[in-house]
Amino acid sequence: xxxxxxxxxxxxxxxxxxxxxxxxxxxxxxxxxxxxxxxxxxxxxxxxxxxxxxxxxxxxxxxxxxxxxxxxxxxxxxxxxxxxxxxxxxxxxxxxxxxxxxxxxxxxxxxxxxxxxxxxxxxxxxxxxxxxxxxxxxxxxxxxxxxxxxxxxxxxxxxxxxxxxxxxxxxxxxxxxxxxxxxxxxxxxxxxxxxxxxxxxxxxxxxxxxxxxxxxxxxxxxxxxxxxxxxxxxxxxxxxxxxxxxxxxxxxxxxxxxxxxxxxxxxxxxxxxxxxxxxxxxxxxxxxxxxxxxxxxxxxxxxxxxxxxxxxxxxxxxxx
Amino acid sequence: xxxxxxxxxxxxxxxxxxxxxxxxxxxxxxxxxxxxxxxxxxxxxxxxxxxxxxxxxxxxxxxxxxxxxxxxxxxxxxxxxxxxxxxxxxxxxxxxxxxxxxxxxxxxxxxxxxxxxxxxxxxxxxxxxxxxxxxxxxxxxxxxxxxxxxxxxxxxxxxxxxxxxxxxxxxxxxxxxxxxxxxxxxxxxxxxxxxxxxxxxxxxxxxxxxxxxxxxxxxxxxxxxxxxxxxxxxxxxxxxxxxxxxxxxxxxxxxxxxxxxxxxxxxxxxxxxxxxxxxxxxxxxxxxxxxxxxxxxxxxxxxxxxxxxxxxxxxxx
Ligand SMILES: Cc1ncc(C[n+]2csc(CCOP(=O)(O)OP(=O)(O)O)c2C)c(N)n1
Numbered sequence: 298x299x300x301x302x303x304x305x306x307x308x309x310x311x312x313x314x315x316x317x318x319x320x321x322x323x324x325x326x327x328x329x330x331x332x333x334x335x336x337x338x339x340x341x342x343x344x345x346x347x348x349x350x351x352x353x354x355x356x357x358x359x360x361x362x363x364x365x366x367x368x369x370x371x372x373x374x375x376x377x378x379x380x381x382x383x384x385x386x387x388x389x390x391x392x393x394x395x396x397x398x399x400x401x402x403x404x405x406x407x408x409x410x411x412x413x414x415x416x417x418x419x420x421x422x423x424x425x426x427x428x429x430x431x432x433x434x435x436x437x438x439x440x441x442x443x444x445x446x447x448x449x450x451x452x453x454x455x456x457x458x459x460x461x462x463x464x465x466x467x468x469x470x471x472x473x474x475x476x477x478x479x480x481x482x483x484x485x486x487x488x489x490x491x492x493x494x495x496x497x498x499x500x501x502x503x504x505x506x507x508x509x510x511x512x513x514x515x516x517x518x519x520x521x522x523x524x525x526x527x528x529x530x531x532x533x534x535x536x537x538x539x540x541x542x543x544x545x546x547x548x549x550x551x552x553x554x555x556x557x558x559x560x561x562x563x564x565x566x567x568x569x570x571x572x573x574x575x576x577x578x579x580x581x582x583x584x585x586x587x588x589x590x591x592x593x594x595x596x597x598x599x600x601x602x603x604x605x606x607x608x609x610x611x612x613x614x615x616x617x
Numbered sequence: 618x619x620x621x622x623x624x625x626x627x628x629x630x631x632x633x634x635x636x637x638x639x640x641x642x643x644x645x646x647x648x649x650x651x652x653x654x655x656x657x658x659x660x661x662x663x664x665x666x667x668x669x670x671x672x673x674x675x676x677x678x679x680x681x682x683x684x685x686x687x688x689x690x691x692x693x694x695x696x697x698x699x700x701x702x703x704x705x706x707x708x709x710x711x712x713x714x715x716x717x718x719x720x721x722x723x724x725x726x727x728x729x730x731x732x733x734x735x736x737x738x739x740x741x742x743x744x745x746x747x748x749x750x751x752x753x754x755x756x757x758x759x760x761x762x763x764x765x766x767x768x769x770x771x772x773x774x775x776x777x778x779x780x781x782x783x784x785x786x787x788x789x790x791x792x793x794x795x796x797x798x799x800x801x802x803x804x805x806x807x808x809x810x811x812x813x814x815x816x817x818x819x820x821x822x823x824x825x826x827x828x829x830x831x832x833x834x835x836x837x838x839x840x841x842x843x844x845x846x847x848x849x850x851x852x853x854x855x856x857x858x859x860x861x862x863x864x865x866x867x868x869x870x871x872x873x874x875x876x877x878x879x880x881x882x883x884x885x886x887x888x889x890x891x892x893x894x895x896x897x898x899x900x901x902x903x904x905x906x907x908x909x910x911x912x913x914x915x916x917x918x919x920x921x922x923x924x925x926x927x928x929x930x931x932x933x934x
Pocket of ligand 1: 361362410411412413439440441442443470471472473474478535646674676698702705
């Protein structure tokens with residue numbers, strides 16, 4: 298959690314003025330992280346609590362707000378930061394950026410720029426594990442907004458009829474861009490919907506890392522035992538704006554203040570000794586500082602690589 | 618006459634259409650807070666949540682519901698954020714909206730305006746940077762509009778709402794803050810191009826943001842003694858054959874340029890039509906056939922800018 302928080306804070310700092318949607322500032326030289334940056338600040342306990350129960354061979358799909366999931370799954374902070382900086386030694390060789398970070402070496406199949414797109418991919422990956430006779434499982438993270446897209450129904454149904462090894466994790470931060478999700482979501486919520494499709498699960502305080510850990514452990518042991526898919530509804534809060542430059546003026550400041558009192562890092566720290574906490578925070582900070590230095594000094598991808606990894610059939614420089 | 622941004626101009630056109638015609642409604646994600654680009658600012662306050670409808674993240678149903686609303690007598694303006702997310706609603710656009718009137722034997726029509734911004738959106742990488750206008754131009758039943766200026770975004774959005782057909786209305790993801798004079802009474806019919814600069818040596822056809830790069834390149838070419846006539850197509854379907862052919866007949870050379878990938882781009886259609894009709898030399902300029910990368914050097918490789926345009930202009934020799 299401390300590593301995720303330190304990473305998000307550093308990424309936010311490096312992105313200042315950097316979203317082109319809000320001005321031409323993205324082209325400015327001092328902006329190191331360009332484009333939309335969706336921070337998971339305040340949501341760290343969900344990623345950490347779930348991924349503590351995953352092995353390196355297990356797989357994971359994520360969302361546009363995916364840094365925490367990647368870090369918790371074991372991706373290197375250094376290579377992630379290089380990716381945010383658009384450098385050649387980033388996880389995706391500078392091709393993806395924040396919204397597409399993936400690290401297949403630790404089973405992280407990718408963030409995604411399209412809401413709910415990861416759900417079907419997770420289901421397909423689990424189906425492949427089944428067909429290949431592997432024992433690993435898939436953790437599928439998505440936001441509360443994703444439950445209103447078709448792939449939610451279609452993906453859960455698919456996983457259920459095939460009894461696939463997937464843990465669906467709805468990371469419910471209450472907001473979908475500028476819209477409170479509750480106003481746009483009918484019925485009893487995500488878990489009730491999942492149960493309606495025959496996927497049972499648990500609801501948990503997503504800011505309590507110990508609770509998330511315990512719930513994920515229980516659900517994953519059922520998944521690993523061949524019980525089919527399970528569902529975890531983890532309620533947390535999006536402390537930051539939708540993207541780093543969004544001041545989120547559309548929401549009530551009191552709501553944010555309440556959420557800040559419920560900071561998952563502070564809740565966890567209260568159960569550890571003070572020196573232990575200090576050491577963890579310092580180590581995380583130092584690791585992120587090193588990542589920043591490496592990223593700032595790392596080489597840019599050369600332009601020729603824009604033509605690499607497009608496809609084999611019909612590959613070539615089909616210039617403009 | 619007022620000085621408005623591209624986003625404000627569209628908002629003003631929509632406000633006027635909603636005031637004049639109670640059948641006009643808006644639906645889409647985040648529209649109640651004015652849309653994430655401010656392109657719906659103030660509309661929900663003014664017309665209420667009943668006519669400016671906040672939706673779940675449900676692109677297929679947003680578009681499908683708009684088709685249903687249209688068949689039942691409303692004129693929906695559909696917010697898709699960027700064209701890349703409209704891909705989640707392709708069945709509803711292509712199989713439902715575009716074909717309804719014909720398939721139903723003319724009993725009803727699915728008149729709606731689908732706002733699906735195209736273009737390279739700096740720093741947003743491959744899933745948020747596509748220009749897919751050719752896809753829509755290929756589908757019978759759709760009109761396709763791609764405004765380049767605040768004035769045209771005002772006038773063309775008004776025309777699109779009034780036309781009664783399903784319209785792929787393709788604003789540009791990076792033009793929202795572009796400011797310009799907007800006259801409320803300047804009507805622009807769909808299907809009419811604008812000659813933005815006259816020149817005798819070459820006709821340069823562009824649309825959307827590429828129009829601005831084209832004007833820049835034309836000014837540079839002038840200094841090198843090449844007179845470039847710049848035509849902003851504005852509407853891709855129907856496209857203004859008369860204006861383009863008349864210009865090409867005079868200049869004897871055509872360059873069509875767009876941000877979209879050149880292979881299979883709409884520039885090919887225009888170039889082929891002109892070559893078939895006039896037998897003159899034609900060239901196309903577009904993005905290489907690559908997804909848009911995140912890192913600046915990769916993104917730049919996909920960018921069609923004034924320098925590339927100038928090189929293409931000079932390559933006619
Ligand atoms: C299919 C699709 N529609 C719209 C968007 C634009 N968009 C990006 S994030 C977002 C909100 C998502 O909300 P939620 O799933 O709750 O995740 P959160 O951002 O809160 O983490 C929206 C609407 C998108 N990326 N994909």
